[in-house]
Amino acid sequence: MKRPVRLEAGQKLVLTANRLLDGRTVWWREDGGWDLRIGQAVLLDADVAEAALSRAMEEAQRKGVVGVYDTAVLPVVPPEPVTVREKIRAHGPTVHPEFAVETAQ
Amino acid sequence: MSVPVGHYQYDRIDRDFLQARIAEFEGQVKRRLDGTLSEDEFKPLRLMNGLYLQLHAYMLRVAIPYGILDSRQLRKLGEIARRYDRDYGHFTTRQNIQFNWIRLEDTPDILRELAEVDMHAIQTSGNCIRNVTSDEYAGAAADELVDPRVHAEVLRQWSTLHPEFTFLPRKFKIAISGSPNDRVAARFHDIGILARPGEDGAPVFRIFVGGGLGRTPVIGEELFDSVREEHLLATLEAILRVYNAHGRRDNIYKARIKILVQAIGVEAYREAVEAELGQMELDRYRLTPEAVAAIRARFAVPLLEAPDDADAVLTQQRRDDPLFDRWVRSNTHVHRDPGHIIATISLKPAGGIPGDATSAQIGRLADLADAYSFGEIRITHLQNVVLGHVRKDRLRDLWLGLSEVGLAEANIGLIGDIVACPGLDYCALANARSIPIAQKLGARFADTALQAEIGALRINISGCINACGHHHAGHIGLLGVDKRGEEFFQLTVGGRAENGAALGTILGAALPEDETVDAIARLVDCYLGLRESGETFLETLTRLGHEPFREAAYEAV
Known part of the structure; x- marks a missing residue:
């Protein structure tokens, strides 16, 4: 069971997963859909994130995603993940600039 | 004139099996996509077919048995990189290749393409015996005592789909060398095997167990000094049986054989193996001279003809071209035939990604292997490529060809060979x-x-x-x-x-x-x-x- 994300002051949560068909990193939108751009992710406070995560996990198969979890971001535009791992997931591998992911809204 | 590359040969049964396995996996993928299979149910199935889910995409790890390919197979890998991936592949420390940008629904098609050239991705993941690795200079090096490809192929046949060892406590890695100079990191493997000629000329095998890296690095300990060829498979079978029976399954971090060997001591492990051997039907596992000879026949040495002045030509070319000379110093190894040389091609360009090669480079390597080394290629566990049988007087032409595609870095064994x-x-x-x-x-x-x-x-x-x-x-x-x-x-x-x-x-x-x-x-x-x-x-x-x-x-x- 994944440990709850510990948020520091000013941070928010976003939901993320991988697309079932091709494994691409996706981010949960406010309308319940998934998007390749982290700029489209809905920012969640901790008190509502748990319910959103449960809903997203329940809908994962129908929405074509796998491995749903939450992660902390700085609420800038576009949101910036706190950890190196999630930054790389959001922006693409740092060693191939040509594979950079469009992150803007 | 060239002879076929020495490696495994598939027959109709092998090919039929691969097609059936691909059809099975295709069905599993379909059921995953329509939701019949959950991710928890599907994950072990995809891993058994070499398919991982990484940060950005699925990754497919393709097995290259003991690191040897023919040019037709290498060309196919380049085609897969171009058609299904992002135009490159990554050669790994287990002499395999990984594709980092694979789509789940493409995977059955990719496996079919691999099967066309007798390749697959089975046992590149999971708690089974993984790809057996070997010396990249096998069958070519002047310092070799026993050609390890023959017994690497014996081990490939023995370990592939072995019903008893498909669900081991943890993954299991075997390396085999036939040189007094260990080029396979034998003592960092679950089982490391060093072959040498016995007193009667037949090979004997020094066997180490319980080596490994990971979170608990351990240097393997000698279990047996001189296992005779006829008992090689029985001995390995017994080592695996003891591990399978007593290896821990309650804690993934303590499940490798090295933890078991450390826990009970190598003496007790040896006694357990000997006890297992004592109650096995040894005839069933006997490796007969006829079986070994049949496999050895597939590893015929190519016709190594070279002009009398091949060495003199190379010497003069090195004198005339300091850059070429530097590459020869670092990137070649002594061949057992005086007219030939072993060339190691660095996949570590300055500032580049270790082990990566573009589809164009992969295709060019296949062409150069055809032109200069009997269509044979070896992948090293240090993430480089070897052409094993290059005529000395043609080495500079090979080097020039490599230069055209950015593969002439002179750094093997040096600080840039990361x-x-x-x-x-x-x-x-x-x-x-x-x-x-x-x-x-x-x-x-x-x-x-x-x-x-x-x-x-x-x-x-x-x-x-x-x-x-x-x-x-x-x-x-x-x-x-x-x-x-x-x-x-x-x-x-x-x-x-x-x-x-x-x-x-x-x-x-x-x-x-x-x-x-x-x-x-x-x-x-x-x-x-x-x-x-x-x-x-x-x-x-x-x-x-x-x-x-x-x-x-x-x-x-």
């Missing part, structure tokens, strides 16, 4: 990025004359404690660690995988990523300042101990 795992740029397990540090180090030491001056020095980089970059075995090792979401690197020194295997020891506190390259540069400068004439980095380290190197690495921190 081994690195994919790290956090791709891997779901990693804590830190391995590739950017490798690129920065490669760029820092890009000058091949400087690399030659520094001499033998291996750097290995792992992005996490799982140690896929074999950092414990590096003369200088880097382990990526995560400190509150930031990348740090722990330095080790003194590791070696060759003869006299040793684990690197930690030099000091982990360094921030942006200070790591400078620290290594100071460490290398320290070595250059302190070494005595002809001394390698490891020899200087052994003579002086860690302290001067620790002081140099941390002086600015």
Whole structure:
């Protein structure tokens, strides 16, 4: 069971997963859909994130995603993940600039 | 004139099986996509077919048995990179290739394409016997005592789909060499096998068990000194049975054979193996001379004809061209035929990604293998490529051909020949990025004359404690660690995988990523300042101990 994300002051949560068909990193939108751009992710406070995560996990198969979890971001535009791992997931591998992911809204 | 590349040969049964397996997996993929199978149910099925889910996409790991390919197979890998991936592949430390940008629904088609050239991705994941690795100079090197490809093929046949060893406590890795110079890191494997001729000329096998890297690095211990060829399979079977019965399944971090061997001691392990052998039907596992001879016939030495002046031509070309001479010094090895030479092609361009090759480079390598080395290619566990049988008088033409596609880097065994795992740029397990540090180090030491001056020095980089970059075995090792979401690197020194295997020891506190390259540069400068004439980095380290190197690495921190 994944440990709850510990948020520091000013941070928010976003939901993320991988697309079932091709494994691409996706981010949960406010309308319940998934998007390749982290700029489209809905920012969640901790008190509502748990319910959103449960809903997203329940809908994962129908929405074509796998491995749903939450992660902390700085609420800038576009949101910036706190950890190196999630930054790389959001922006693409740092060693191939040509594979950079469009992150803007 | 050329003869077929020496490696496994499929028959109709093998091919029918592969097609059935692909059809089975295609059905599983369909059921995953329509939701009949959950991800928890599907994950072990895809892993049994070499398909991982990484940070950005699915990754397919394709098996290259004992690292040997023919040009037709290599060309197919290039085509897959171009058609299904992002135009490149990554050669791994188990002599395999990984494709990093695979779509789940494409996977059955890719497996069908691989099957066209007798390849697959089975047993490249999961708790089974993984791809058996071997010496990249097998069947060619002047220092070889026994050609290990023959018994590597015996092991491939024995371990493939072995019903008893498909669900071991944990993954299981075997390496085999036939040279007195260990080029397979035998003592860092679950089972390491060193073959040599016995008194009657037939091969005998020295067997080590319980070696490994990962979070508990251990140097394998000798279980038997001289296993006779006829008993090789029975002995391996018994070693695996003891592990399968007694290896821990309650804790993934304590499930490898090394933990069992450490827990009960090698003497007790040997007794358990001997007891198992005592109650086995040995005839059933006997490796007969006829069976070995049939396999050996597939590994015929190519017709090694060379002009009488081949050596003289090469000598003159080296005199005339210092750049070529530098490449020959670092990137070739002595062949047993005086008219031929072994060429190692570096996949470590300065500032590049260790082990990566574009589809164009892969295709060109296949062409060059056809033109210069009987259509045969070997992938090394150090993430390079070997052409095993190059005529000396044609070596410069090969080098020129390699130069055209950026594959003529003169750095084998030198500081630029860095081994690195994919790290956090791709891997779901990693804590830190391995590739950017490798690129920065490669760029820092890009000058091949400087690399030659520094001499033998291996750097290995792992992005996490799982140690896929074999950092414990590096003369200088880097382990990526995560400190509150930031990348740090722990330095080790003194590791070696060759003869006299040793684990690197930690030099000091982990360094921030942006200070790591400078620290290594100071460490290398320290070595250059302190070494005595002809001394390698490891020899200087052994003579002086860690302290001067620790002081140099941390002086600015």
